[in-house]
Every structure is written in structure tokens, then in C-alpha cells.
Amino acid sequence: MGSAGIGCGGILAVMGLILVSPVGEWLIKGIGWVLIVIGVLVVVTGIYQWMKSPRRDGYL
Secondary structure, three states, X not given: OHHHHHHHHHHHHHHHHHHHOHHHHHXXXXXXXXXXXXXXXXXXXXXXHHHHOOOOOOOO
16 A cells, blocks of 8 residues: 555646646646636527527516
């Protein structure tokens, strides 16, 4: 079990070094923008589907 802990800690250390580097900053910003774009697309699709659906009594 000792080597699993060392390997896991090594992976975490490498990931930490990547995240604090300029590459990590670019990666985090890129992931953030991708998630924002996906969120906007989901909202726009939801509004489109809502507006397209037939109107029912008692429903907005």
C-alpha cells in the first residue's frame, strides 16, 4: 500500500505544479470559457424549446 500512496502523492504534486504554471492558468481559463459557452447554449436551447412548445391553459 505504500507505493500507491507515493504514486498518488506524486500525481497530485505534478498536477499542482502544472496548475500553478502559465500552462495551468491557460488551461483553467480555457475550461472556464468552455463551461460558460456550454451554459449559454443550454439556456438558449431551453428558452427556444420553451417558446416553441404549444401553449396550455395555466401555463405561462
